[in-house]
Amino acid sequence: MADGKVRTRFAPSPTGYMHVGNLRTALYAYLLAKKNNGQFILRIEDTDRERYVEGAVDIIYNTLRQTGLVWDEGPDIGGPVGPYIQSERMSMFKDYALQLVEKGAAYYCFCDKDRLEELKKIQHASGMAPKYDGHCRHLSKEEIEEKLAAGVPYVIRQAMPTEGQTTFHDEVFGDITVDNSVLDDQILIKADGMPTYNFANVVDDHLMGITHVIRGNEYLSSTPKYNLLYEAFGWEIPVYIHCSPVMKNATEKLSKRNGDASFEDLIAKGYLTEAVVNYIALLGWAPKGEREIFTLPELVQEFDVSGISKSPAIFDTAKLKAINGEYIRRMSLEDFCEHAMPYIKEGCKREDIDFTELAKVLQTRTELFTDIPEQIDFIDALPDYDTALYCHKKMKTNEENSLESLKEVLPVLEALDAWNEESIHDALFALIERLGVKNGLILWPVRVAVSGKQFTPGGGIELCVILGKEESIARIKKGIEKLSAR
């Protein structure tokens, strides 16, 4: 599997937004192809008109583009084995099914829905598994001709072996064996002449030269049927890689139906694309070493099917957040500013502040961009805080000595010409030295006075720089006023 031309595909149905499990499957398919210098193919499986959602195809394109999962062949760019939209391939499947009928691996079935329903009812009543009873499997040539000529509607069913076992290999789950007796004579071609998914999928994968099939493990139990199809045609069976689902908790899958987080939702919540891709890669797959932060090209290098785990993985927002924070900290200040600015503007309407300084203090304190507005809400207007905020055991501050400190600080700051981190720092520390007190005794009250908050992004000096001289001094005066009024 290491060399040769590896071709993988991502074959989504355009039924809505891209959920995380789907994206992960696409990612693994992409990684496996690229790791082996192969091709990653996009095929849109849009044959279910009932579930078709307007705009869903664009979501697929946009998500793959945004995450960097560029496809080598697909509906928009074409390729040697198109068309890449399943609905445009419909006409050919029946001929393939007929080939199977010739070979005795499939047969015409004229049973109508009433009979099938009746059958199901009887089977259910007697506790049997619902399964086609082979009623039409042994019709004579004459009978078939006669019904065909009479225009009786029919489907084409796959003739499953009735005894023995079928074993197949999966790269993740190993060898799996099932009794052929449990295999249903599934429908290949529907009464309208169109193929079922199970049939179209196999034919398409073969025609498109797919060598490695990566998909959710809900397909594990139909894989023997697929293989019987490949064998009946005499086609080479692809390598199977079935992935366990991404869960929202121990018992429920992450799903569109439950309205669980989609890729778009995560981005809207302030997560970085790269962080989401990185985290998703780690959900159900473990790299060889201890490193966990990887760019997409690094993932390509690192990816190995042997690292895919069998058991389902629960989507953990806390971990995603941590990885997002890691990505944020690794950004350059310029990059961070660019990303953070919309959120900064959201939380701060004032224009006369030092945005660069603000961004600087925010960067190590941001895990999620959407957390920013709340962190900086004190800038526009000083909150109406309680003077108890001035009391801090470790700093040994209380309302009395904070009042003293602020009174000392006020003239020092007022006298400053240059207003920057260095000048304020020097002035305040000179004051601290002159007074012979601990840093905290001066600095803590300053921070409280200018922010009115218990926790702030940055210390008193940094906040003063951000707020500017006029505003800082006004807030210190306000502090003195509040403390004096007690």
Place this chain on the structure above:
RNA sequence: GGCCCGUUGGUCAAGAGGUUAAGACACCGCCCUUUCACGGCGGUAUCGCGAGUUCGAUUCUCGCACGGGUCACCA
């Protein structure tokens, strides 16, 4: 219900008969520090249960329990 699959800390997970059972997130503590955060150091916590096989099982086998998947003229 039949069949298939899974089960290592709260979460993601490494591990391949003998390990002090990695690492990350989360949590707790300490250090750094003008708060918080960052960074550094340390800590709590895991092999679902029961039988085998073996000198020795998290690792192999079988049962059980629990969880998931699948049994459509949907994809």
